[in-house]
Every structure is written in C-alpha cells, then in structure tokens.
Amino acid sequence: MSDRVSTRVRPRTTSRVDSRMAHAEHATIYVYLLGEGVDVWRPVDAVRVGESLYRITSDCSDQRFAEESWQFVTGDVVRCTRRELAEGELLVAVERVETAA
Numbered sequence: 384m385s386d387r388v389s390t391r392v393r394p395r396t397t398s399r400v401d402s403r404m405a406h407a408e409h410a411t412i413y414v415y416l417l418g419e420g421v422d423v424w425r426p427v428d429a430v431r432v433g434e435s436l437y438r439i440t441s442d443c444s445d446q447r448f449a450e451e452s453w454q455f456v457t458g459d460v461v462r463c464t465r466r467e468l469a470e471g472e473l474l475v476a477v478e479r480v481e482t483a484a
Contacts, residue, residue, distance in 0.1 A: 458483025
C-alpha cells in the first residue's frame with residue numbers, strides 16, 4: 384500500500400503572523416492524518432525555527448479541514464525528515480518537539 388498525499392484543499396496560512404516570522408524561511412511540510420484507514424499526508428504551511436524544526440502555521444481549525452484529524456496541530460513545533468512518498472521525497476513531520484501554547 385502506498386502513502387497518499389491529501390489534495391482535497393490547499394492549506395491557508397494563519398493570519399496571525401508576528402514580526403519574527405516576516406523574515407523566516409517558509410516551507411511546506413506534510414502532517415499525517417489520523418483515522419483515514421490508509422496513510423494520508425496533509426501538506427501544511429510551516430516556518431523553519433531550527434535545524435530540522437518547523438512551526439506549523441496552517442490553521443487546522445479551518446472549516447475546510449473539519450473532517451480531518453491532524454497528528455500535529457497549528458502552532459506545534461515539529462521535527463521533520465525527508466521521506467519517500469508516492470509523490471516523491473517530501474519533508475514530513477515525525478515528532479512534536481513543542482506543543483502549541
């Protein structure tokens with residue numbers, strides 16, 4: 384069984400962007416969706432905050448994602464690694480380092 388990347392709706396960056404994030408390195412990372420029956424990965428917006436560390440900035444509470452259960456949520460700092468998925472080598476969140484406040 385191959386991993387799927389969800390393409391239902393492209394995420395939108397939260398409107399709460401502070402001045403520190405203005406010059407930050409933005410990236411698309413992939414977060415695992417829980418309870419899907421097969422492996423599904425949601426592309427989300429994030430900001431690099433350290434070596435292999437990213438803060439998720441996409442708004443997981445957006446109504447467009449109401450039926451999804453993300454493994455990591457908006458504001459979480461996650462460790463990412465490159466992983467081969469069906470669509471190629473992608474940057475995926477593998478561990479929560481800091482919980483959203």
